[in-house]
Amino acid sequence: MDNLDTLFYPQSVAVIGVSESPQKWAYYPIKHLVDGGFSGGIYPVNPRLSHIFGLKVYPSIEAIPAEVDIAIIVVSAHLVPSVLKECAQKGIRGAVILSGGFEESGMESGAKLQEEIMAIADRAKIKIIGPNSVGIGNPYANFNATLESSFIDACRGNIAIVSQSGGVCAFLLNSMINQNLGISMVMSLGNRWNVDFADLVEYLGKHQQTKVITLYIEGLDNPHKLIEAAKGVVPQKPIVAYKVRGESLNRAAYAHTASLVGRYEVYNAAFSQAGIIAVDDLTELIDVAKALAFQSPPRGNRVAILSGQAGPGIVAATACQHYGLTLAEFSPQGKKKLGKLVGTPFFSENPFDMGAAFVKDTTQIFQQVLEILQREEEVDAIVVSCVYHPLNTPLIESLINLAEDKAVTKTIVAFGSSPKGIADQQIARLENNHIPVYPLPDRAVKALAGLVRYGKVRYLTS
Amino acid sequence: MDNLDTLFYPQSVAVIGVSESPQKWAYYPIKHLVDGGFSGGIYPVNPRLSHIFGLKVYPSIEAIPAEVDIAIIVVSAHLVPSVLKECAQKGIRGAVILSGGFEESGMESGAKLQEEIMAIADRAKIKIIGPNSVGIGNPYANFNATLESSFIDACRGNIAIVSQSGGVCAFLLNSMINQNLGISMVMSLGNRWNVDFADLVEYLGKHQQTKVITLYIEGLDNPHKLIEAAKGVVPQKPIVAYKVRGESLNRAAYAHTASLVGRYEVYNAAFSQAGIIAVDDLTELIDVAKALAFQSPPRGNRVAILSGQAGPGIVAATACQHYGLTLAEFSPQGKKKLGKLVGTPFFSENPFDMGAAFVKDTTQIFQQVLEILQREEEVDAIVVSCVYHPLNTPLIESLINLAEDKAVTKTIVAFGSSPKGIADQQIARLENNHIPVYPLPDRAVKALAGLVRYGKVRYLTS
Numbered sequence: 001m002d003n004l005d006t007l008f009y010p011q012s013v014a015v016i017g018v019s020e021s022p023q024k025w026a027y028y029p030i031k032h033l034v035d036g037g038f039s040g041g042i043y044p045v046n047p048r049l050s051h052i053f054g055l056k057v058y059p060s061i062e063a064i065p066a067e068v069d070i071a072i073i074v075v076s077a078h079l080v081p082s083v084l085k086e087c088a089q090k091g092i093r094g095a096v097i098l099s100g101g102f103e104e105s106g107m108e109s110g111a112k113l114q115e116e117i118m119a120i121a122d123r124a125k126i127k128i129i130g131p132n133s134v135g136i137g138n139p140y141a142n143f144n145a146t147l148e149s150s151f152i153d154a155c156r157g158n159i160a161i162v163s164q165s166g167g168v169c170a171f172l173l174n175s176m177i178n179q180n181l182g183i184s185m186v187m188s189l190g191n192r193w194n195v196d197f198a199d200l201v202e203y204l205g206k207h208q209q210t211k212v213i214t215l216y217i218e219g220l221d222n223p224h225k226l227i228e229a230a231k232g233v234v235p236q237k238p239i240v241a242y243k244v245r246g247e248s249l250n251r252a253a254y255a256h257t258a259s260l261v262g263r264y265e266v267y268n269a270a271f272s273q274a275g276i277i278a279v280d281d282l283t284e285l286i287d288v289a290k291a292l293a294f295q296s297p298p299r300g301n302r303v304a305i306l307s308g309q310a311g312p313g314i315v316a317a318t319a320c321q322h323y324g325l326t327l328a329e330f331s332p333q334g335k336k337k338l339g340k341l342v343g344t345p346f347f348s349e350n351p352f353d354m355g356a357a358f359v360k361d362t363t364q365i366f367q368q369v370l371e372i373l374q375r376e377e378e379v380d381a382i383v384v385s386c387v388y389h390p391l392n393t394p395l396i397e398s399l400i401n402l403a404e405d406k407a408v409t410k411t412i413v414a415f416g417s418s419p420k421g422i423a424d425q426q427i428a429r430l431e432n433n434h435i436p437v438y439p440l441p442d443r444a445v446k447a448l449a450g451l452v453r454y455g456k457v458r459y460l461t462s
Numbered sequence: 463m464d465n466l467d468t469l470f471y472p473q474s475v476a477v478i479g480v481s482e483s484p485q486k487w488a489y490y491p492i493k494h495l496v497d498g499g500f501s502g503g504i505y506p507v508n509p510r511l512s513h514i515f516g517l518k519v520y521p522s523i524e525a526i527p528a529e530v531d532i533a534i535i536v537v538s539a540h541l542v543p544s545v546l547k548e549c550a551q552k553g554i555r556g557a558v559i560l561s562g563g564f565e566e567s568g569m570e571s572g573a574k575l576q577e578e579i580m581a582i583a584d585r586a587k588i589k590i591i592g593p594n595s596v597g598i599g600n601p602y603a604n605f606n607a608t609l610e611s612s613f614i615d616a617c618r619g620n621i622a623i624v625s626q627s628g629g630v631c632a633f634l635l636n637s638m639i640n641q642n643l644g645i646s647m648v649m650s651l652g653n654r655w656n657v658d659f660a661d662l663v664e665y666l667g668k669h670q671q672t673k674v675i676t677l678y679i680e681g682l683d684n685p686h687k688l689i690e691a692a693k694g695v696v697p698q699k700p701i702v703a704y705k706v707r708g709e710s711l712n713r714a715a716y717a718h719t720a721s722l723v724g725r726y727e728v729y730n731a732a733f734s735q736a737g738i739i740a741v742d743d744l745t746e747l748i749d750v751a752k753a754l755a756f757q758s759p760p761r762g763n764r765v766a767i768l769s770g771q772a773g774p775g776i777v778a779a780t781a782c783q784h785y786g787l788t789l790a791e792f793s794p795q796g797k798k799k800l801g802k803l804v805g806t807p808f809f810s811e812n813p814f815d816m817g818a819a820f821v822k823d824t825t826q827i828f829q830q831v832l833e834i835l836q837r838e839e840e841v842d843a844i845v846v847s848c849v850y851h852p853l854n855t856p857l858i859e860s861l862i863n864l865a866e867d868k869a870v871t872k873t874i875v876a877f878g879s880s881p882k883g884i885a886d887q888q889i890a891r892l893e894n895n896h897i898p899v900y901p902l903p904d905r906a907v908k909a910l911a912g913l914v915r916y917g918k919v920r921y922l923t924s
Contacts, residue, residue, distance in 0.1 A: 022852055100817070149851060153881040165773020170849050171902060174879040178901075218776060244776050246783045252776050252813050280784070281904035282777060283745075311627020314680060314706050314714050315744060321708045322742070351714055355562070387632050389611060390484055417636040419615040439640075440633060442743035 004195070004203045007094040007127055008138045008185065010069035012041030013145065014061055014092070016083050017075035017099075018052050026074045028147045029098060029135065030055075033072075035152055036137075036144035041066055061086040070094035072135070072145045077101030080131065081116045088124030095121070096145055097130035103191055104132050106255050118193045132257060133190030134166025139183055140209055146186065150174050157182010158211035159289050160204045162197065164189045164218045164257050168282070172216065175286050180431065181293065184210040191257055198225035205233035212292045214285055215241040215276075218253040219262055227274045234275035238292045238454045241276050242285045243267050275457035277450055287443050288450030291413055294436040297455030298380035298411040302328040303448065304373045305351035307385030308395045312415070312441050313351030316383050319445035325452060327351070328379045337372050341365050354395065366398035374409050381452070383444055386416030386430070386437060388423040396426050403433030411451060413437075415444035466657070466665045469556040469589055470600045470647065472531035474503030475607065476523055476554070478545050479537035479561075480514050488536045490609045491560060491597065492517075495534075497614055498599075498606035503528055523548040532556035534597070534607045539563030542593065543578045550586030557583070558607050559592035565653055566594050568717050580655045594719060595652030596628025601645055602671055608648065612636050619644010620673035621751050622666045624659065626651045626680045626719050630744070634678065637748050642893065643755065646672040653719055660687035667695035674754045676747055677703040677738075680715040681724055689736045696737035700754045700916045703738050704747045705729050737919035739912055749905050750912030753875055756898040759917030760842035760873040764790040765910065766835045767813035769847030770857045774877070774903050775813030778845050781907035787914060789813070790841045799834050803827050816857065828860035836871050843914070845906055848878030848892070848899060850885040858888050865895030873913060875899075877906035 015033065019026035030044050034053045042055055043064045049057040058064050061071070061083070071087050073080060077099050087095055102114035114131065121128045129136055135146030139156045147166065150173045159181055163169040166188045176183060185207065187200055197215065204210045213233070220226060230239050244253060245264035271278040279285045303325045307313035317327055327350045330338065339348035342357040342365065352373075357365050373382055386396045396416065402408055414430060415438045416423065427437045438444040477495065481488035492506050496515045504517055505526045511519040520526050523533070523545070533549045535542060539561050549557055564576035576593065583590045591598055597608030601618045609628065612635045621643055625631040628650045638645060647669065649662055659682065666672045675695070682688055692701050706715060707726035733740040741747045765787045769775035779789055789812045792800065801810035804819040804827065814835075819827050835844050848858045858878065864870055876892060877900045878885065889899045900906040 025853065028852075147851075150881040163773070165771065165776070167769065167771025167775075167847070167849060168773035168777060170771070170851065171774060171877075171879055174850070174881050175901060177881040178879070216773070218773070242777075244780050246780055248783070248789065249776055249779050251811060252772065252779060252815075255772065255811075255815065257772075281781065282902045283904060307629065309627065309629025309632070310714065310717065310719075311625070311630035311678070311680070312633055313629075314627070314711055315630060315704075317711055317714060318706050318708055319743065321710070327710065349713060349717075353714075353717065385629070387629060388636070389609075389632065390490075391487065415633075417633055417640070419612040419636050419639040439637060440744045442745060 004127060004199065006069050007129065008136065009141050010040060010143070012043065012066060012068050013038070014043040014045055014064060014068045014071045016045045016061065016071050016073045018044040018046050018049065018057060020049065020052060025098065025147055028149070029072050029074055029145060032144040032146060032149070032152060037142040038144070039142060043068060061090050064090070068092050070096065072096045072098065074098040077110065077113055081113065081120060084117050084120045084126065087126060088120060092126060094127040096133060096135055097128060098133055098135055098147060100132040102131045104255055104257055114191065121194060127195050128193045129187070129195055130190040134169055134188040136188065137186040146188070148173060150177060151186060153177045154183040154186070157293065158184050158209055159293050160185040160207070160210040160213050162187045162189065162200050162213065163216040165216060166190070168216045171282060172214070172286065179286070179290065181290055196225065198229040201226060201229045201233055201239065205237060211237060212289045213237060213239045214289045215239060217241060217243045218257055223267065223270060227270050230274040230276050234457050239276045240279060240285055240288050240292065240450065241271060242279050242282060277453050279450070283443070284446055284450070287438060287447040290436050291447040291451045292454060294431070294434045295411050295413065295451060297451045297458055299455060299459055300380035301325045301452045302378055302380045303383055304328045304376065304379040305383045306354065306369065306373060307351060308354050308392050309385065309387065310351070310353040310355060312385040312387060313353055316385070316415070316441040316445050317351045319442040323446055323449035325445065325449055328376065330376055331378060334372055334376045338369060341368055362394035363398050366395045367401060370398060370402050379410060381411035381448055383448060384412060384414045385441065386414045388416065388418030399435065400426065400429045400433070403430060403435050411448070413444045413448045415439065415441045466589060466661065468531050469591065470598065471603050472502060472556070472605070474505065474528060474530050475500070476505040476507055476526060476530045476533045478507045478523065478533050478535045480506040480508050480511065480519060482511065482514060487560065487609055490611070491534050491536055491607055494606040494608060494611070494614060499604040500606070501604060505530060523552050526552070530554050532558065534558045534560065536560040539572065539575055543575065543582060546579050546582045546588065549588060550582060554588065556589045558595060558597055559590060560595055560597055560609060562594040564593045566717060566719055576653065583656060589657050590655050591649065591657055592652040596631055596650040598650065599648040608650065610635060612639060613648060615639045616645040619755065620646050620671055621755050622647040622669070622672040622675050624649045624651065624662050624675065625678040627678060628652070630678045633744060634676070634748065641748070641752065643752055651719070658687065660691040663688065663691045663695055663701065667699055673699060674751045675699060675701045676751045677701060679703060679705045680719055685729065685732060689732050692736040692738050696919050701738045702741060702747055702750050702754065702912065703733060704741050704744060739915050741912070745905070746908055746912070749900060749909040752898050753909040753913045754916060756893070756896045757873050757875065757913060759913045759920055761917060761921055762842035763787045763914045764840055764842045765845055766790045766838065766841045767845045768816065768831065768835060769813060770816050770854050771847065771849065772813070772815040772817060774847040774849060775815055778847070778877070778903040778907050779813045781904040785908055785911035787907065787911055790838065792838055793840060796834055796838045800831060803830055824856035825860050828857045829863060832860060832864050841872060843873035843910055845910060846874060846876045847903065848876045850878065850880030861897065862888065862891045862895070865892060865897050873910070875906045875910045877901065877903045
């Protein structure tokens with residue numbers, strides 16, 4: 001396998017270990033593969049079944065009457081070595097091992113089993129995802145080789161999830177699905193043998209549909225490899241990473257994916273040096289990824305805040321200070337124009353509260369305000385408050401118009417909310433036109449701070 | 463007015479300034495009062511209208527043929543003094559002034575107007591909310607005297623919102639509504655004259671339906687008064703506060719609600735001394751309020767983490783360390799029992815991953831695990847991962863059973879998510895039984911940290 005394409009765009013897949021019982025893990029990969037609409041060959045294997053989900057079940061890998069690209073393996077750990085040998089004989093070049101019970105079990109027998117299967121895989125040049133993975137999924141190939149039911153609801157997009165943990169993978173997937181964020185690829189690594197973060201980052205760096213790479217990392221055997229791979233990718237594509245921290249968690253992480261947590265400071269410094277955007281929690285991971293998927297990074301950190309109600313603007317300004325962003329100082333001409341438009345010269349400052357304009361013919365005014373702010377030299381990015389209120393609609397409409405007219409020339413992020421989905425359509429129109437909308441001002445600003453950090457990397461390296 | 467009850471539980475309300483045009487602010491208070499189902503007397507006033515929303519409109523306050531408790535005023539700023547004089551003559555004891563254009567306008571004329579109305583109010587002993595407020599709302603009285611359409615969707619509950627800003631009020635309301643969090647009272651302060659944070663905190667301290675008080679503060683003229691009021695309330699009820707920070711925002715905050723931001727360090731120290739839980743952002747404000755509304759605070763900071771997938775447990779553990787919580791050390795007997803139940807002694811540590819138990823008759827096992835953890839002396843609080851997966855259902859069900867059986871004896875918070883609302887019912891069953899569920903592990907832990915902080919206050923003072 002020259003590259004990993006065969007794993008993520010297979011033509012034919014054998015599923016080793018399939019079960020008819022929803023109480024068993026082995027029920028799910030074959031179900032998801034079929035439900036996901038995978039159009040390549042699907043070959044379930046189980047000597048005790050004849051059919052499953054309308055497909056013929058084969059008694060062994062050998063019995064499959066066609067070439068097979070990859071195998072999805074979900075049998076008991078002790079059976080994996082012999083399964084893998086059969087895969088080798090069949091000429092299978094990639095395997096996703098969902099079974100657990102290897103090095104992460106903490107038992108000598110598990111570690112031995114893992115050594116055994118890895119020796120087989122290396123000898124036969126089989127690329128292995130796992131063991132102890134929840135699988136991989138590629139929406140662009142309708143390919144759901146995961147234990148995760150959520151994946152079926154993921155829509156195509158440009159954010160890739162690379163997660164050492166299957167459970168975290170599910171949380172990220174659910175959050176992204178519920179926020180209507182499109183996915184380009186899902187990869188759960190598990191114990192990582194001959195396919196590791198570095199390989200996947202390199203692969204995703206060239207993957208056309210992926211625009212943003214998100215990583216959930218517990219620990220790495222060879223952080224240097226990831227750092228080197230990242231350096232090659234970040235000039236083109238951002239990488240956002242959440243790394244587990246706290247050496248007291250070494251035991252837990254080891255028992256999970258056979259990895260050590262290590263010292264976070266060391267990681268953090270290395271990430272920063274490589275241009276990886278390290279984040280503090282999963283909310284930030286998703287929010288920053290969304291901003292990066294939607295907007296181009298700004299060239300600086302000077303922010304203009306625009307709102308129809310002062311308070312949310314002030315909260316956004318507080319957050320700017322907290323996350324290292326600067327409130328842009330408007331030019332005297334800009335201030336003059338803004339004050340004239342809105343009708344209260346005293347307000348023509350940043351954060352810019354347009355409350356006073358609400359009595360006028362507002363959509364046009366707001367649109368002109370947006371244009372003025374975009375032309376301000378001292379402004380790198382604009383944060384817009386879009387809280388729902390019938391009288392606030394003109395502000396939101398003006399932003400929608402700007403976005404639909406493809407007249408956005410600076411980085412823009414928005415925050416807005418409505419009760420019970422009243423403004424969902426407005427928000428969707430903004431997001432369909434690449435303006436990310438967050439439910440609260442602080443989150444919009446924190447996401448923008450991620451964009452600014454990536455801007456530094458991007459414009460330094462290009 | 464001995465207390466503020468007349469303002470928040472009025473028997474009759476005059477709405478001064480009503481408009482039939484949805485393009486005018488004056489359209490909304492009367493509409494919301496009627497739509498909200500207020501059962502007291504409603505007396506709209508406008509000399510140019512005869513009827514609105516099926517109600518008779520009076521040409522003046524004087525013309526109202528009944529006693530009036532309070533007035534909601536939404537006329538141009540320059541008309542407010544004469545309106546207030548009429549209110550005084552009518553014997554009205556409270557007014558909610560929604561009109562803006564006073565001290566916050568930054569213009570001398572506005573400041574003068576404010577002085578004028580306040581002199582009238584003080585002389586006539588009229589309690590004033592505002593000016594420049596978006597109003598007040600009391601779901602228990604079906605009383606929506608706000609400009610906020612969102613308020614109509616708020617359900618009755620026990621979280622009070624006291625916000626200096628109307629816009630932030632809307633963001634908090636929307637978030638709480640969308641998270642099914644019940645509200646006990648909404649108060650938008652605006653410029654604050656003779657009703658300030660301290661008065662409202664004191665009032666809410668005695669308000670039966672309010673269990674948690676949330677504050678959004680830009681600046682205070684007399685922080686000492688709030689601090690003293692808070693000290694009297696926090697032994698019974700938690701107060702959670704978000705305070706704008708950054709002296710560079712003085713101008714913006716002044717232009718908004720005529721207040722100065724001040725030095726955050728000073729506020730923070732005073733808040734901490736008073737037992738007010740200061741938070742860093744609006745997400746935390748809502749998340750902590752939710753935890754406090756649902757759960758009793760723990761007596762200590764030692765946390766047990768329980769999950770069916772190790773990764774989310776490890777993220778929660780990382781967050782515990784970040785937010786000053788300790789991972790509880792299980793007792794040797796506890797570990798032994800846990801290991802035996804789950805079948806892998808190596809896993810019987812904290813965070814406790816029950817992945818290995820998924821092949822067994824799991825609901826019973828999980829319930830026993832929860833009982834063991836609740837009995838552990840070294841455990842003050844339990845964090846449970848409830849990510850949706852068909853095979854994870856037994857874990858969630860065991861927690862639901864525990865909660866429905868009223869067998870929760872320690873503080874419990876949960877995190878869980880599902881795509882497209884699949885697990886909404888499970889989450890609702892947990893929350894109906896007072897287990898708060900957050901979409902991501904970090905948020906659950908940060909909310910728990912708020913509970914722990916309140917526990918310190920509560921158990922120190924009682």
